Each structure stands twice: as C-alpha cells, then as structure tokens.
Amino acid sequence: MKRLGFLMFLLVFLLAFPKAGDAASASAKIFLDGQQLNLSSGVQVANVDNNIMIPIRVVSENLGFKVDWEKASQSVTVQNSITTVKMVVGSKTAHIDGSQVSMNITPVLSGQTTLVPLRFVSSQMGMDVKWDNQNKAVYLSSSGSMTDPWIDGNGTPNDPDTEVPSTPTEPVNPSLPGTPGSLASIDGISFSENRLMIATSGNVKPNVFKLSSPERIVVDLPNTAFSEVFGYEHTLNTKNSGELSVTGYPDVSLIRYALFSDSPSTVRVVINLNNAMDYTVTTENDGLVFINLNPPEAVPTPPVGSNGKKIVVLDAGHGGSDPGSNSVTGKKEKAFNLALAQKVEKLLKNEKNIDVIMTRSDDSTLGLKDRSKIANNLNADIFVSMHGNNSTAGSPTGTETLYTRAESSKLAQTIHKHLVKATGLKDRGVKTQNLSVTRETKMPAVLLEVGFLNNKNDESQMFSEDFQNRVAEGIVSGIKEYLNVQ
Template sequence: MKEIQSSRWEMKKSVSIMLLMSLLFTMFASVGHAASVPPKLFLEGKQLKSDVDPKIENGSTLVPLAILSEGLGYEVEWEPVMKKVTVKNDSTVIELIIGEAMVKVNDVIMDIAAKPQLMNQRTMVPVRAVGELLGLEFEWKAAEREVHMFRIQPEQPEQPAEPNPTEPEKPKPVGYITGVSMDEHSVITITHTDVQKPGKPLVLDNPKRLAFDFKNSTFEPYFNGETRVEVAENPLLTGFRYAQFQLNPLTARLVINIGDDTGYVVTESENAIQIALMPSAEVPAEPEKPADPEPPVTTPPGEGNNGAQYTVVLDAGHGAKDPGAYSKPMNRWEKEFNLNAALKLKAELEKDKRIKVLMTRSDDTFLELADRIKFAQDNKADLFISIHANSYDKTSVNGSETYYYRDNSKALADFLHPYVLAGTGLNNRGVKKAAFKVIKETTMPAVLIEAGYLSNEGDAKALFTDSVQSKFAAEVGKGIKAYLKLK
C-alpha cells in the first residue's frame, strides 16, 4: 500500500514539475516574442512604412536607408566601393561609413554611439544620431515600442539691417559654452565665453519641454555629444539635456523637461546665463513697454525727514531666533555679519545730512518679513537695501551677488553691484533676478546683497573681518550716494 501511495506521489510531483516547466516556457516565450517585436517609426504622428523592419541594437534604433530619403525627405547617396552613406538637407551634410563609429558633419569629425551596418544586403543607419544632427526631436515610447520623431524649426533670426557697402561686415565671434549646472533652487546656469542670451524658447509637448537655442555658439571641446541630467522629486522639472543642435547656422540647444505648472525667468551676468524655474504664478508679468527706473522721490531740504532729502531703509537680514546661514569655517552665524555690516553702512550714510537712515533692526531681534516690508512702506523709503550672506553645500562656491526683482530696481542693482565687489574684494557672481519677498513686495527701488558665501572658508574669513566690513560699508555707501546724485 505504501509503495502504491509513494508511486502516486511521485506521479503527482512529476506532473506538477511538467506543468510548472510548461508555464515558465510559455512566459519566457511571450517575453522573447515581445522583445523581438520590431519598433515602429512615426513622423509627426504618421507611421513610416518600410519593407525591412527597424531593429534595436545596443539601445539604438537602426533603420533602412530608404527611411531617411523616402520617409523623411532627405537627399541620400550611397557609394558601394567605400561603403559610405551621405545624408543631406539644406544646411547639413552627414557622411557615415559602414562599421565606423565616426561621422563627418559639415567636415567636422564627431563620434556616434551606434555604427551603420549592412543587414541582409540592406544599409541600416542609426536614425536618432542622424536625425538629431538634421534637426529632429525624438521620443521613445517603451510600452508601445514606438519611436516618434518631430521636426523642430529653430527660432527665426531677426531681420538683419541693410548692409553698409562702405564698411566690411564684421564676423561674429563664436560663443563657447563651458559648463551647464543646476542648483538647489532649480536655477540652471550656463557658463560661457561670448555666448548671447537666448530668445524665447520653443515650447514643446509630449513630454512638455522648453528648448533654448544659443545662436552662433558651440561647446568646449571636452563636451562629447549629448549630455543628459535626470532630476528626481522636483515638481518643476524631470531633467534637462544639451547638445550641438546645428552646425550651419552654428546653434547649441538646451532642452528642459518641465512640469505642467512650470514657468521661468532668464537673466544674465558676466560670463553666465541663468534660467530660473518657478511655479507659473510666480513668474513676473512682462511690462507692455520697457519701464525706465523710477527716480527717487525728492523732498526739499528742511521739509520733512528732519531736513534730509532721502530716506534709505537698511535691512539686516535674519536676527535672534532666525540666525540665517551657519559658517562652519568661522563657527559664526550670518545674522552677526548682516547686523555689523548694516550698522557700519548706516554710519557711513549718516555722514551726509541729506540722507535719513532707518534700520529694520539695530540689534539681535527678530522681525517677520512682512513687518520689514511694512516698515519700509510706512516710512516712504526712497531705497531699500537688504544685507545678507549666502551658503551652499559645495564649499568651493564663492563670491558676491546683488539681487533685484522689480523693473524699477534693476538700475539700482546694476549701479550698486560694482561698489559691492569693491567693498568685499570677492569673486563677481553678478546681478541676478530673484523673487525674495522683501524686494518683491516693496514698491521703492530695492536690492538684496549676498555679500559672500559663509560656507566658503575664504569668503567667511573676509566677511567676518572688521576691516572688510568697514570697506564694504564705505564702498556701498559711496555707491548709494552716487546713485542718489549726492556730491
């Protein structure tokens, strides 16, 4: 009886193993079949047909040469002896050789990730590598195994002025992009030499993205092909990429994949362009026409303000329970520098009896931002100067910055920044636009000075030196008087 039961058990186990093996075989066969399904190609939503299916190899989609000519409308030449493919449009000539990872684009040698191949007597070329050089945008839909291509027209150049026949046309200097990075405030900074600020970006969908074109610009030689940066857990963007978009005309492109409610502000400083991403509601409205800086409101001497002509409010940032940034190199807090510098600046300005100086705080007390704004508004200040020091995780970051937000404050920021630099003696990080509450919600010309980075040992040692604070006060005081035309 035991032998019969044992035999039945062995049969059941054998049948179970066979069923399990059959199920696994079916599953793997399905996966293998799915993986072998050739990708489909679409141009502007229309599927491109070919008698030979595209093939994915090492992450690149190879397509028959006919797709480039018949499907995309490019001029294509094939030289069988050299096994060379030439693809052309109005401005770009691309030469590829079967089996070679080097490609010649308008006589410039470049690398591509995928090599052209001969498959079943057909010439197969990497469609993305060729298409992007010719101005196409690509989207890969993994679930559907579809490659979608879109023709992106570069921003139309402005109409050139009529040439002067007596003066030879001067060649424009080529701009070089030397770095692209993003900080914790979702500000993308493009460092460069001779690169012009981009115009309005192209706004693209599926996925939503902004494409900024930098005209007559290229990248430093150490940039190799397209660079992609993924950004996690940020509602404003999921990533960005940059590459040479065109060689004729020379154009570099930055593409930012943005959220549904993302706006931007583009500013520039010396050798840097900043693209600050922010919620759409925080993007400042553009004025209907360029606004001239509002001149300070003058009061004749002897009438109000105890005979002073101008009221300047100095705002020493932070205070008391809000210490601001911590300087690890100096073991001190930002609120100390802010107050010391503001008090010294007050003393400098009060040497001129035509200036009435008011301070939002003159000791280690705490004041809400709304109260600082109300203080300046209630006292009908002519200028509002907020003094701070910065900090950053990367301790090598250093230098002085001057921020503004409203149009009537830009002239003050531009005018005062050289005096800030002369006072601190630190690296020039430029004039920038940012929506700090105290300079956003005041109405008079207002700036916020980030004198230096307390996270940087060199900056911190300088800012906590009495002589540097005194020089900062003297130079910024001189700048304020010059802005107010007080001689």
C-alpha cells in the first residue's frame, strides 16, 4: 500500500465529495484496498459543511503515521519517513514539506479530537476515492489510476460523456513538454474582462464542460503540455499545477491549472465559480482560446476593425502578481500603467475610425507572450505599451520611447514627439531595445517610458490626474497622426 499516497490523500478529500452532505456521519465506513478499517470505539467519520472529515486517530491507529498535536498553536503534524504535512485548526492553508497548499475547508476541533478534511491528498498522490451514497461508505484504493481532484464526488465528471484521464504518477518537467512536434504547448493564461484567455502554440481543440457542487467550468486541452515559457511567467509546482488569483470579478473565485494526464498529455484549467454561470467558447487562428463569461449582447457587436477602422492595442505593463517597479514613495508601477492606459482607451473610444483593445483592463496577470498574441491575433495596426521607468543608478528624470523592429521607428518618433511635449519632462529620446512585446508583435509597436518612478519630481507628477490626462491626450494625438485619422 502506498502510505505516502494516503497521507497526502487525508489532506485533500474536501473536493472529492461535493455531495457528501448525503452521508450520515454515524454510519459512514471506510474501506482501504477492499478492507474495511476497524475504527476504535467512538471514532466516526464526520460530515462538516458537506465535506467528509476524518479524526486524526485514524491516521495514527489505522495507518501507522506519526501524529503530533500542538495545543498552543492548535496545529496537527502528520509525518512518515518521506513527507510532513502540517495543518492548523481554522486555517485553509496546509504545509506539505514546507510548501503552502490551499484547502477549501479547515481542520476542526470536535470534542476531544481533531477532524481533518479527507480529500486534499487524492489529487496529488495517486489514490482512487469513491463515495457509495447508498451504503454510506468511502472506498480508498492505493492502486490504479487516480480520478481527477476537480471532479465530483463519484470520481466521474457530471458530464457522463466526458472521460476522466489518469494523472501521471511522477512529475513531468514543464521544460520537456513531450516528443517535439507531437504536442501543442500552453504558453500562458490570463483572466480579464470576465473571460479566460489561454495562449497556445499548435492545433488545440478544447473540451469545455461544467461541474456543480461546487460550481466550476473545466477546460481540457488534449495533446498539450506546458511550455518552458509558461513556467517562466506562471507558477508551476513540482506536480505541474498552480493557481491564478482573480480579483474584481464577483462570479469567479480562482483559476487553477495542472498537467492533468499523460495519456494523452492533457492540460486542464478550472474556473472556480461563486455561482452557476453560462459561457461561450471561441478559438482564434493564432492559438488563443477564450472562455467568455459575459452574457450575450442583445445587438451583435461588429467585428473589430470592420468598416475600415484602425485597430489599436493598448498594453498596460505588468499587473496582478507582477507589480513592476516600486516608486520612491512605495506606489506600484502596474497601477500607474493601468490608470494611464484606461485614460488613453477612453479618449480613443471617441474616435469613430479607431477600434481600441486593451491587453488588460484590470489588475490581472498577463504574460509577455500573451500580450503580443492578442495584438497579432487581431491583426492590429499598432501596439502601444505604457510603463513607468526606473533606475538603480541614481534618480534620472525624463521621458523616452523604445522600439525594436525598424518598421516601428516612424510610430516611435511620432508618438514620442507628442509624449515629450505632454509630460514636460526631459527628452531622453527614441531608442532601440530588444523587448519581448515590441519584438514579438507583427505590427509597428512601441513601449513608452513616461517618467522615472524613483525620481521624486517625476513620480509626484506621474500619479496626478492632471498629468495623466495630459499625457493620455498626447499619446492619442501621436496615434492619430501616425494612423492619419481625423
């Protein structure tokens, strides 16, 4: 029996039984590899807020693990020769070998014992978990393929036509996504404007379905693996999974992603919802997959760039888990970038001959490659990225405009002329620099360094409304001049 697998399983069981409220705590039984566990007198499986919980006595008496209870901190530590798991009563954060892992329900005190959620381990350590509602029994298996931790209590999708693939028993190196040419790659994910965007390279046909209790939207991407670029820009733990935090959207609580299966290699992305939601799925030719949670509009919106309109993509640099530079007074660059980009967007929306698209319109995390892909997929006319500058050598002042490819030179010169006039700061000129967003875009692209965040004078102006409005007007004037629109 894989005792290590069951140790991890005892932590994560909370999601495996979304219908566990049907279980009667007084009569529920536990079977391990077909054998019923003989629990000590008075020891029972419990139902807490529709989650199956198990006393820590079962861990020590029936499985032989070492269990330590620290009364002062109300913490439980479970360990064997390989793994140490620490949980704290009332906390949704567990520590596995020192690494933090989130739980959806906390350990609780019940009489003279502590109850821990039974599921938080099955997804990570390869154990099958079944709930037999008729017989009120939990069946654990230390052999065979593992069911998905993001599936319902029966271990199968709510959609009966959807097969549950197995999970690899050993971690897969994200920098080695499989046989070259055989797999598509997942390069990045982001959530903005109430829609999930997945950037891919290669031919990807997503399988999207909904699950309930709790409400989720599941996106399976068969014949895919995480690219090396994904690992650079997003968190991937040793089990090739991670989370993307979401703020400002009341319907969505969290985005999770994982290398879900290796036969075939499948990446799964799950949108955790606060309530049931409908969605639409669109895929673009340049490898973008969109899961849109916005309700359909009563009147169809004309396609971007229709009627001869010019397409301008505005990029607010950094965002989300990437704050950019800190200003001299502790402000975040990402906040300045977004505030300025939103002001430019508002002005451009008044231009009848221009369609404007934002790479991010809120404080969301977005990879560099994702930003370029948005513009390339739209076949945009220009790409403008907005930033605050910083220097480790003193506190210089001034405005500069950067570009990479020769075809962007004219755009850089035109916008810079108006930008410098609007800021009133020192003119540091137009420069070439090898930057991802100006290199990977297929249209003229520039990156604007408006001023230096570590310079007191620059920073004090950059976070003022008057300055931002004036700079936004200057940027729009430069865009209109370059595109020759009235």
